[in-house]
Amino acid sequence: MRRFSEEADFLTVYIKEAHADDGAWANLPLDRFHVNDHKSLEDRNEAANLLTDILPCPIYMDALDDEAAKVYKAFPDKMIIILGDKIKYTSSQIGPAGFDVDEMVTCLEDILAKHS
Template structure:
């Protein structure tokens, strides 16, 4: 959540070379689990897809995004496939993962993604 504003700025800047999607996964710090004092939102673990949708709406109300936000299913398949909890960045090009960021929040490095996108944008414009 702390980096959503930076993510929004980056996604706006590179929207012509990449499609950005946020996948809202399981609550990282639920009140009925590993709770962190002082969290912006105090939410229990999602029991239903409606709970997850409601939590995503709260996040978007606080930090609107300029890209689609989709929900992981209740089996947490996206989270499992991409080892996403609590947050992680990926770049997928033609169905292949070309960048896998470290697990957030400490190894979540938007600068690495931005650097990759900048290089990709320059290479793409040189081909034209």
Template sequence: MARLRSFERLTSHFMDIADFLLVYIEEAHPSDGWVSSDAAYEIPKHQCLQDRLRAAQLMMAGAPGCPLAVDTMDNASSAAYGAYFERLYIIQEEKVMYQGGRGPEGYKIAELRSWLDQYKNRLQSPPSTVVIHV
């Protein structure tokens, strides 16, 4: 949940230049599987889409204002983006501009913040002038 709070702070800071989306995928540490000692919730392995939707609603409480999508039961989004357990992406004009490492070790909000800071600086820089002599 601490990572979710960090993500929420990031979205608040950059909401003027980016749209954010959380995609809830399969539970990495289900309460009836490989249990994590620091899990904030007891979420069993999803047996159907309704299970996944209920678990995603818990996430919504931790990320107000950020839209949330839920992966299909065949884990299509997770497979397409290599998201399991968690991953950060920036997609611009249908192109992956930033791909963070796989979590938990590769999940680095600071890297994402750095990319967004650089992007924001480019947006705020005056346009360069090109002179063409004919």
């Protein structure tokens, strides 16, 4: 984000919580925020607000029916580059462990070179 902040806009869409304390991960000792599965938009908003201090970009939240997560096949995490109304890049693996940041950066560099 810091490298391309002048040329591109970045945002995070907070979707269904992948590691809800009251879900499949409930018994694992994870060093993270403690969030239950979202039962309302207020729950999701409270959880999304926990990220405002650690993510340097705007944070939006998905609808409670997880429409964005479904459309973009983004559960639990996905990196996507959109230009206009077209998807130009989507991470081939779910993240964050499966992300190939170098691949995404190369794609973004190519897009910016073509549109500068």
